[in-house]
Amino acid sequence: MKLAVIFENNVNNQEAIEEALMTEVKRMSMLVEFFEDPSVSLSDFIANEKLQQVDTILVVGQQKQKKSELLGKAILHVTATEILTQPDKVIAKFLTEETLANQEESQQKLNGRLFYDAIMNGVSYMIPFIVTGGLLIAVSLSLGGTATANGFVFEEGSIWNEIFKIGSASMSFMVPILASYIGHFIGGNAALAPGFVGGFIAVNGSFYGSENNTGFIGGIIAGLLAGLLVRLLSRIKIPEIIAPVMPVIFIPLIATLIVGLVFIYIVGVPVSSFFESLTNWLQSLQGNSKLLLAAIIGLMISVDVGGPFNKTAFLFASGLIAEGNYEIMGVTAVAISIPPLSTGLASILFAKKFDSKEQNAGKATFIMGLFGITEGAIPFVTSDPLHVIPSVVIGSITGSVIAMLGGVENVVSHGGPIVAILGGISNVLMFAVAVLVGTVISVSLLFLLKKNKLVENEIGNKTIAS
Numbered sequence: 001m002k003l004a005v006i007f008e009n010n011v012n013n014q015e016a017i018e019e020a021l022m023t024e025v026k027r028m029s030m031l032v033e034f035f036e037d038p039s040v041s042l043s044d045f046i047a048n049e050k051l052q053q054v055d056t057i058l059v060v061g062q063q064k065q066k067k068s069e070l071l072g073k074a075i076l077h078v079t080a081t082e083i084l085t086q087p088d089k090v091i092a093k094f095l096t097e098e099t100l101a102n103q104e105e106s107q108q109k110l111n112g113r114l115f116y117d118a119i120m121n122g123v124s125y126m127i128p129f130i131v132t133g134g135l136l137i138a139v140s141l142s143l144g145g146t147a148t149a150n151g152f153v154f155e156e157g158s159i160w161n162e163i164f165k166i167g168s169a170s171m172s173f174m175v176p177i178l179a180s181y182i183g184h185f186i187g188g189n190a191a192l193a194p195g196f197v198g199g200f201i202a203v204n205g206s207f208y209g210s211e212n213n214t215g216f217i218g219g220i221i222a223g224l225l226a227g228l229l230v231r232l233l234s235r236i237k238i239p240e241i242i243a244p245v246m247p248v249i250f251i252p253l254i255a256t257l258i259v260g261l262v263f264i265y266i267v268g269v270p271v272s273s274f275f276e277s278l279t280n281w282l283q284s285l286q287g288n289s290k291l292l293l294a295a296i297i298g299l300m301i302s303v304d305v306g307g308p309f310n311k312t313a314f315l316f317a318s319g320l321i322a323e324g325n326y327e328i329m330g331v332t333a334v335a336i337s338i339p340p341l342s343t344g345l346a347s348i349l350f351a352k353k354f355d356s357k358e359q360n361a362g363k364a365t366f367i368m369g370l371f372g373i374t375e376g377a378i379p380f381v382t383s384d385p386l387h388v389i390p391s392v393v394i395g396s397i398t399g400s401v402i403a404m405l406g407g408v409e410n411v412v413s414h415g416g417p418i419v420a421i422l423g424g425i426s427n428v429l430m431f432a433v434a435v436l437v438g439t440v441i442s443v444s445l446l447f448l449l450k451k452n453k454l455v456e457n458e459i460g461n462k463t464i465a466s
Helices: 016-025 042-047 066-071 080-087 087-095 097-144 158-170 174-187 189-202 215-234 243-284 292-302 306-322 328-348 356-371 374-383 385-405 417-421 428-449
Strands: 002-007 029-034 056-060 074-076 145-149 151-153 455-458 462-465
Touching: 002 016, 002 087, 016 080, 016 087, 016 417, 042 385, 056 462, 066 189, 080 385, 080 417, 087 174, 097 158, 097 215, 097 356, 097 374, 097 417, 151 215, 174 189, 174 215, 174 374, 174 462, 189 215, 215 306, 215 374, 243 292, 292 306, 292 385, 328 356, 328 374, 328 385, 328 417, 356 374, 374 385, 385 428
Parallel strands: 002 029, 002 056, 056 074
Antiparallel strands: 145 151, 455 462
């Protein structure tokens, strides 16, 4: 049996502890290896090959942290005093049935939570890009934008146009960052480049000849694929002479190439064809029930909050403006704002149902909803899709149908209350009613469906809500 000993930060008398343990493990014919506290990089800690080879883990310190349970190993948390005074009893605990059961439970947690925790890691790094970009765009639109049929335009050379570009640049990085840090959590530093490149390709349909892209869903796929590929490649036995350069050169190179080609030739082409067919189908519905079309637009806009379904519906509605049909864009303007308004408002009203990162992002998300930036809701959707997606979808469909019934029209290729304020919306009263009712419904559903997040485990500089 092989034992790993991990010292948390600020543990004194490490040499004495090591000596006491070495004496005892030799007596028990065990092997032992010592590690410093890994809190700086949880992902590299998980991917550590030496830790993968041990049977049990002993965490020495006062904080009783749970970080090592993600390794799927038997774990004991003890103080330095316990080891120095009773090393035999500490080691004996590893041989009990309770510890073996702990090992099985930890392995189940590893298998069940790894992907979820990886996605949450990516979301935590993505949030600053969404918030920063969204607020810069909001400022530029409100202070320097002019509503036109082609969307908001800025005076050429104005500072507001430059601020808008900076905000758009920040938003453009959110999916690559999401993918990159999902991969990093699973595969360590070697997965950063393949994850980022995969995420970039996921949101650029030009790689596979389409105006549409796979959105943040594609980013999640790219990140998971990058992390798993790096893990797989890291386990290949190679000559020692090239081992040092494998994680720096060869593994990122091979993983990036595979992820990129998978998206271009396997994921991208069918996605492109599907959404082109979806656009044609939407066009065929124009002569049929307007309420059905409104409901479908509300569904598509909200189901992936800025992803390929959202973009397909938005481009469809924008194209109709040139034909003099402003109703579909009116419906779209309502649906666009409900996901960020409702998730942002719910995080403020029902704080216990959201973790600290969601609470901090909530106010900015609500503001983004006012300015028609649906992507502000992405962190909430990715963290709890089973409860958040139905909530925002039902609210958006309801708001869209009300907008159609109320004859709301929008001559601007944009959405949200900002368009009404700047004069792009007709029948502003019904627009406000549609947005309000849809938002209230979504907030109510979020309250009913989401569970409280009362327990949080701090893992390094990352927070995982239980």
